[in-house]
Amino acid sequence: MTHTQQPFVCTIESLGFSGEGVCRHEGQVVFVPHALPGEKAEVQIIKRRKNFAFARNIKVLTPSPERVQPMCPHFFGCGGCAAQHMVYELQLRFKQQGIQDNLKRVANIDLPTNPVIGMAMPYHYRNKTTWKVGLVDGTATAGFYAPASHDLVKVDTCLIASIPSNSAKNAVVNWLNEGLLHGELHQDLPIYQFVTRTNQAGELVVILHLTSKNVPRADALIDVLKQAVPVLVCVCAVDDTNKVQALFGKPLLHESLLDVHFQLSPFSFFQVNHEVCEKMYTYALKQAIQSENNTLIDLYSGVGTISLIAARRCQTLIGIERNKQAVTDARQNASNNQITNVVFHAGDAEVILPTLVEQGLKADAVILDPPRKGAHADVLKAIAQAQPKRIVYISCHPASQARDAALLTGMGYEAISCQPFDMFCQTAEVENVMTFIKKK
Numbered sequence: 001m002t003h004t005q006q007p008f009v010c011t012i013e014s015l016g017f018s019g020e021g022v023c024r025h026e027g028q029v030v031f032v033p034h035a036l037p038g039e040k041a042e043v044q045i046i047k048r049r050k051n052f053a054f055a056r057n058i059k060v061l062t063p064s065p066e067r068v069q070p071m072c073p074h075f076f077g078c079g080g081c082a083a084q085h086m087v088y089e090l091q092l093r094f095k096q097q098g099i100q101d102n103l104k105r106v107a108n109i110d111l112p113t114n115p116v117i118g119m120a121m122p123y124h125y126r127n128k129t130t131w132k133v134g135l136v137d138g139t140a141t142a143g144f145y146a147p148a149s150h151d152l153v154k155v156d157t158c159l160i161a162s163i164p165s166n167s168a169k170n171a172v173v174n175w176l177n178e179g180l181l182h183g184e185l186h187q188d189l190p191i192y193q194f195v196t197r198t199n200q201a202g203e204l205v206v207i208l209h210l211t212s213k214n215v216p217r218a219d220a221l222i223d224v225l226k227q228a229v230p231v232l233v234c235v236c237a238v239d240d241t242n243k244v245q246a247l248f249g250k251p252l253l254h255e256s257l258l259d260v261h262f263q264l265s266p267f268s269f270f271q272v273n274h275e276v277c278e279k280m281y282t283y284a285l286k287q288a289i290q291s292e293n294n295t296l297i298d299l300y301s302g303v304g305t306i307s308l309i310a311a312r313r314c315q316t317l318i319g320i321e322r323n324k325q326a327v328t329d330a331r332q333n334a335s336n337n338q339i340t341n342v343v344f345h346a347g348d349a350e351v352i353l354p355t356l357v358e359q360g361l362k363a364d365a366v367i368l369d370p371p372r373k374g375a376h377a378d379v380l381k382a383i384a385q386a387q388p389k390r391i392v393y394i395s396c397h398p399a400s401q402a403r404d405a406a407l408l409t410g411m412g413y414e415a416i417s418c419q420p421f422d423m424f425c426q427t428a429e430v431e432n433v434m435t436f437i438k439k440k
Contacts, residue, residue, distance in 0.1 A: 007044040007058055012037050015094050017102075017399075019082040019428035021057075030055050033147070034076060034085050036064040066090045071123070072159045079147040081160065082428040092116040092422060095430040099420055102398040107406035113418045117279055122425030125273045128197045129161040131169050133176070133189060140176035140189060142169050160426050164204050164229045165196035171228035172206070175221045184217055191215075197266060199255040200274055204229045205266050208237040208247075215247060222248045236266055258282065260308045262333050268303050268326065273423045280394070280421040280431060281309055287417065287435045288365040288392040289314050295361075297386070299349045299368040299379065304330030306367060308339050317342040318356065318363070320349045350378035357386050365390040374400030377407060384411035391436040396423070398432055405434060414439050 012021035012035045021035025025045070029052040035041050040062040043055040060067070070076070070084035083091045092115065100113040119125065131142040134152040143155035157166050172194055179185030188211065195207040206225060208215060215221070215237050225232050234249035244251075253264045258278055264270055271277035284306070288296060294314040298307040301319030303326050311317040311334075319342060321327050327346040334342050345352045366388045368375060374397065383391060391413060395401035405415055413436040423431035 005045050007042050009040055009042050009061065012039045012041060015097075017098050017428070019086075019094065025053070028053055032057050035060065036067055036086065036090070038062075039064050039067070074143070074153055074155050077146055078144050078153045078155060079149075080144040080155070080158065081426040084159075084426050088118065088122060088425075091426070092118050095420055095422065095428075098428075099398045099418060099430065099432050102402040103405065103415075103418065106399060106402035107409065109402070109405055109409065109415050111415050111418050113420065116420040116422050116430065117276070117283075118422035119273075119275060119425055122422065123159045124161065124163055125275065125425060126158075126161045126165070127199065127270070127274060128195065128272050129158065129165045129169075130193060130195050131172075132193050133172075133191050135187065135189065138187075140173055140180060142173050142194075161196070162198045164198045164202050167228045168196045168204055168206055168225060171224040172221070175217065175224050178220070179217050195266075197253055197264075199253055201231070201254075202229070203231040203233045203253060205234045205251070205253050206232075206236075207266050208235070210237055210239045213239040213241070213243075218247050234266065257305060258309045260305075260312070260333075260337055260339075262303060262305065262308075263329065263336060264303060265325070265329065268329060270303070270305065271423065273425070276421050276423045276431070280423070280433060281306060283419055283421075284367060284392050284394055284433050285310050285313055287433065288367045288390060290364065290390070294364040297353070297361075297363045297366045297388070299353070299366060299375075299383075300370045301330060301344065302326050302369075304333045304342070304344065306369065307342055307344070308333055308337060310367070311339050311342040315341065318361065319344040320352050321346060322348050350376060350382050353379075353382040353386060357382075361386070363388045365392065367392040367394070369394040372397045372400065374404050380404060380407050380411065384408070384413070387438065389438050393434045393436070394431065395434070396429060396431050398430065401432060401434060405436075408436055412439050413437065 010023035014022045016022050021032040023030050032055045041060050042058040045053045045055045047054040066087045075084045096113050096116050103109040133142050141154040143153045191208045193209045197205040234251045235247045255262050295316040296314050298319045301307045301321045307319040324346045327344045330344045417435040420432045
């Protein structure tokens, strides 16, 4: 139900899970965007639900000492970031508190959460960016959607995207506008979004998502991209039937992580923040591996990032991943790195893991990094049946992790540590590593 009322002055009490300010008005919780604890603000309710409401932040009357001017001029209208108005120390405390609150509320686990491990320079860290494309006043532009809408916000420079990604974005926009100017493109643009992926060497892959089956003026696009970025590795296109075509180069990107070299397809999953990822994997493997004689199981193993790094620290590594192409890539990455103490299985963990246990597999630890929605309950049951001494659970969604933590504690495991990492600086998102041990 939408309901607008007269503005009122409120005091912000806390931060919500998405980084918005929280106050109370007439007995109801009200969420206020871009407001910080302790601030007085003039707000206006624009939408009501049964138990809460959303308000517009008209004016901050008494700013918090932890408020800063966002570095990005698009911040207040763009949905890409949610926390640039907070000093970085507050961003980290907000994420730490959110994880601890989720564990208490969802799982009834009262476990102190360690301070979030962040970055010295929390900008231009993203190695993958999805740019939305559209027309604004007749001009092609690229950027991101406004919060809770599909209204395109033009972004000149994204301060969390890598510098080569920004250069590529400008090149694609210039290519579109040149085509419009010369009548070679029409108001129905040939792409609705594109993805840029970079590595530590500054090499770039561009993935175009098409509105039809063809890319007009593809040679011109490749030329402007070559001029814009140091090393253009590949340009590929996904048409309206999801068929992939390579327009330039070989669809592979090479990356190194903790001295292991990975060969990635343009669509492979890889953590978006290289610096924080290395810190997080180092910590997670120290939690999981207690001896070089350990046997470790890696669930949701993808292209083998955690598996291959772990394999150099333990005796045996078993990776399980349902995506067959990812398993093929993982095996190739193992071969490329001459790592021989790892075996990858393609299939569902809840099917493969019990089978391996029946065949006599005994694991000292299980590490899992499931999708945002968390692990399937049957996967958690399979882990418990395997009876590892330790479980290390990596998650980008504290609420689903807390739900799964409750299930694991009911299956004979105890949560002993909780260490967050600021993988997604300037946003409300956070990565968290929880360690569980088998109860005696």
